[in-house]
Amino acid sequence: MKSAWSLMLIVALGVSGCGSEDPARSDTARVVKLVDVSTAQQLPSRRFIGRVEARQTVDLSFRVGGQLSELPATPGTVIAQGETIARLDPTDYQLAVRRAEAEHQQATSTLSRQRNLLEQNAVSRSVFEEAETQYRLTEVQLDNARQELSYSVIEAPFDALITRRMVDNHTNVQPNTDIVRVQDVGELRVRINIPEGLIRYIDEPERFDLEAQLVSMPGQRLPLVYREHVTEPDEVAQTYEVALAFRDQDAVIALPGMTASVSVSPREVVEPPGVVVPVSAIAKDSNGDFRVWRYTADDGTVHPQPVVVGEMQDRHIAVLSGLDVGDTIVAAGVHALRDGMRVRPMEEAL
Structure with a gap:
């Protein structure tokens, strides 16, 4: 039993002794492929x-509701600016205008009569002011009626290509219902x-x-x-x-x-800013920012260098800042590197 325990202890010491060689092995330079940073090439065609x-593409609708009475718009045709695209039955809106005109005319007569009576001190000023207010209200109602009558017609806002009709003629439509889609061609x-x-x-x-x-x-x-x-x-x-x-x-x-x-x-030589590097040379740090690994020839080590990247073309990518022409960086295997790590150029290892 004692001899068995001694054997296990010897084996354990042997294993720990083998592990003590790891630091020496970690100092072994890693073989990497290096490239020199070059200028960006001329912008190609x-x-x-x-x-x-x-x-522009516009869906046209009425601001008021009613029954469609005219819909000359046919998909594929062009309607000149200012011409009618669709029209509602105007009967109700015409009657509203006539009613508003009659009320406004009556209010005008009443205001004129009350003004004459006020000049003769036959009525109080409050009665005159009430007639004046009624006159202004009927004036607003008349303007509103005329405006709603004008809203019963849709005219082409430009030379309009009719691309689609959303409803058929004689349909009862609500305000703001899309009637046709037109394009400015x-x-x-x-x-x-x-x-x-x-x-x-x-x-x-x-x-x-x-x-x-x-x-x-x-x-x-x-x-x-x-x-x-x-x-x-x-x-x-x-x-x-x-x-x-x-x-x-x-x-x-x-x-x-x-x-x-x-x-x-x-038309002329257009040199984009920055330099170009292989796409495989670009990595991301823990914050998600782009970086490359710059090679220092004096001691054979690599160090991370933050960069700002631009457009990618084929297998290369533009670096807008962070590198200069002539810098040497690692072109592949960048995810296995760490700051200060010793490396050997692939050419020397062959």
Whole structure:
């Protein structure tokens, strides 16, 4: 029994002795692949898939209710600005105007009579003021009746393409019920989503050639001009929506909803800011911030370097700040590194 216990003790000491060699092994330099940081390349031509859209799309409705008596709007047709799109039966509203006109005329006569009597001291001022108040009320009622009569007609707010009718003629509709959907096709636009790396050039559209190709016009390249952009990025794709317009609207054969292929080509050399590194060199720290591992040749160690990243192209990503041209960083295996760790370049290990 005693010999067995002695054997276990010897084995335990042997194991602990083997464990004491771990620090020495931890000092063994890890083999890594290093790369030198280079400048970002010239912005290449880019192609985006966009969609043709009208300048604006509006659902039109009546502010008052009633029965539809006219609905000349036919989907696919264009109604000129100011022309009738829909009309309610105006009978009730015309009667309301006539009633308001009669009451206003009576109030006008009463006010005139009370004014003459007041000048003769035949009535008190309070009676005159009551007649004056009634006159003003009937004036408001008349204006309101005329306004409601005007609300019984929907006119085209612009040269409107009728895209959809929501109700049929002779239908009784409530106020604010959508009647038709119209689009302003006076200027067709193309909307695309561009990455955040290009949005910084949005204020310099003259530095780029913008052209679109449409399936409806094969083989033709249509020049575009910048109109506006959304300043909030898409929550998922981190892209920004940009609206472009056809330079020659009369030459375009297209309808809203069609697909467009948009090319963005720099007219001159455009060097993006920052440097580029392999995507595999980028890691995140415990706070979720981006970093790389910078290599120090003097002692062969690596240290974390916070960076601000930009647009990704192929297998490289732009670094906007945190690195300079000529810095050496670890290109792969960055998740296994720690601050001050000794490493060996892969070239030396071969």
